[in-house]
Amino acid sequence: MSEVMTAQRKLHVSKMAENLIGSEIIKLAAEITQRMKQGEKIYNMTIGDFDPKIFPIPKKLEEEIIHAYRNNETNYPAANGIERLRIAAQHFIKKHQGLDYDLDEFLIAGGGRPLIYATYITLLDAGDKVIYPVPSWNNNHYVHLSHCEKIEIQTKPENNFMPTADEIAPHIKDATLIALCSPLNPTGTTLSKNSLQEICDLVITENNRRSADQKPLYILFDQLYWTLTFGEIKHCDPVSLRPELKDYVIYIDGLSKAFSATGIRVGWSFGPKQIIDKMKSILSHIGAWSPKPEQVAAAKYLMMDDEVNSFLSDYKNKIQQRLDSFYAGFKMLQQKNYPVECIAPQAAIYLTLKIDFRGATTAEGNKINTMQDVSDYILDEAKIGLVPFYAFGSSKESPWFRLSIGTCSMDDVKNSIESLERALNKLKF
Ligand SMILES: Cc1ncc(COP(=O)(O)O)c(C=O)c1O
CATH class of the missing domain: 3.40.640.10 (Type I PLP-dependent aspartate aminotransferase-like (Major domain))
Structure with a gap:
């Protein structure tokens, strides 16, 4: 078989491997990391992991x-x-x-x-x-x-x-x-x-x-x-x-x-x-x-x-502080009538958020039609990376997002809420 034919040949694999879909979360996180490498400031709340400088191991x-x-x-x-x-x-x-x-x-x-x-x-x-x-x-x-x-x-x-x-x-x-x-x-x-x-x-x-x-x-x-x-x-x-x-x-x-x-x-x-x-x-x-x-x-x-008890107590305090501050921030936005809702944090390192401004128009005159448009706007304008629930099996048009606090400083909490408010403020409803 010639080298050319070898190069073109499709290497068949098992149906399982062929049809494997990659993780939507990792795909999204990789896109954001790429943009951050190019110098863009993004509050990246997509990762279900910890920044070891903020949350080191015991x-x-x-x-x-x-x-x-x-x-x-x-x-x-x-x-x-x-x-x-x-x-x-x-x-x-x-x-x-x-x-x-x-x-x-x-x-x-x-x-x-x-x-x-x-x-x-x-x-x-x-x-x-x-x-x-x-x-x-x-x-x-x-x-x-x-x-x-x-x-x-x-x-x-x-x-x-x-x-x-x-x-x-x-x-x-x-x-x-x-x-x-x-x-x-x-x-x-x-x-x-x-x-x-x-x-x-x-x-x-x-x-x-x-x-x-x-x-x-x-x-x-x-x-x-x-x-x-x-x-x-x-x-x-x-x-x-x-x-x-x-x-x-x-x-x-x-x-x-x-x-x-x-x-x-x-x-x-x-x-x-x-x-x-x-x-x-x-x-x-x-x-x-x-x-x-x-x-x-x-x-x-x-x-x-x-040791275990004292580690868990400090670690949990730090997580809770971040979850509670985000929750308070999103509640404040909701009270100001922005289209944001948040479920009170109970556990883990995640907050469940609803952000839905489908139907709004951006300052540049672009209509926000789909949840993909909503996600893109949050990322491009507020510089916040969240994982839409569709990455966890919900429908593409689910208005819910996961926010992870694992890589986030207390300053990030305050600054990202302000950034979201500024971005929402630019929309025409
Ligand atoms: C609910 C849940 N189970 C299991 C895992 C996998 O954990 P590990 O990193 O120990 O493989 C994760 C990782 O994000 C998770 O969120």
Whole structure:
């Protein structure tokens, strides 16, 4: 075959790979980063990550990581994670959530992502159905990777964008998995005790209905942000509320968001041993372990209760300060009759915002027709980057946005609100 023909030849790949769609969030963030590199000042609130200069990892964790490298802790870790880290994770969830799990019911991996993927491909055959709320983070991609089918529940602002038992019930007979996340990325809202109890009860009833040779209905419970709840909000989880669900719930947890440690890559799952063992086998073939020095360090750090509590208290204060200030700023804009609404912050590092000025005209005489026009105007005129909810599965015309405070200084809060007000002020309604 000639070189020319080789160059032109389409290299066919699997249908799964061919049809994989990239992350909308990463695409948007990359565009903004590119503009910032070219010198444009943009308040970039698109990233679900932390600026380590503003939100560094805990000092003691950093010291232990360095120490572990110097101590030559650099060979393969055990496939399910080093025992000391499983003991520490067990201690951490027992102390903070009151949950009792055996050591062999834990699996350590390189963050939450491989554990979510492993849960999907452990539980689901091609064509099996997964129920998940929309907007939510990345379930559409995990559905695609695992060749299963999605049942999306379009959630409502009046429910803080959380799914309800009534919304889930009509689909439950067909499903193998319900993927829940609380606190939720992108909304920063949480499942209330009552709502979660009602969903759990649905699952219990459904599993009682299914015969022993049928696959049961499982819950994937992603609680990556669970340490970050504010004010009166209390994190709740399925097994604490309904212990009889223990055989059917796989928890996803880790350091990434709880300790501002997204680049450290330490996550853990806990759940029924039979499922966790399968997940371990799958991930050991992929090699998605958490690096051993980080495991050794996290194992020590999570046992330092006073250090952990004092870190969490400072860290949460800083996050809450930013969320509350943004909320106050957007409320002020709403009171001045600008077309802005905001859901009171409950948890995580996100604020849910509605900005909708479709129908308005810019100072240059351009009509704002679509939500894409709204986003473009916010970015071009107010210099604020937000992630529209369509990036999390909502419709293209959803007027809701995610604002992340992870890279934002207190000055950024004030300046970006002022910048938005100036931009809104230029519009003719
Ligand atoms: C809800 C949720 N779960 C899981 C993850 C993945 O976490 P990790 O970085 O530990 O892979 C993220 C990351 O943004 C997330 O928002």
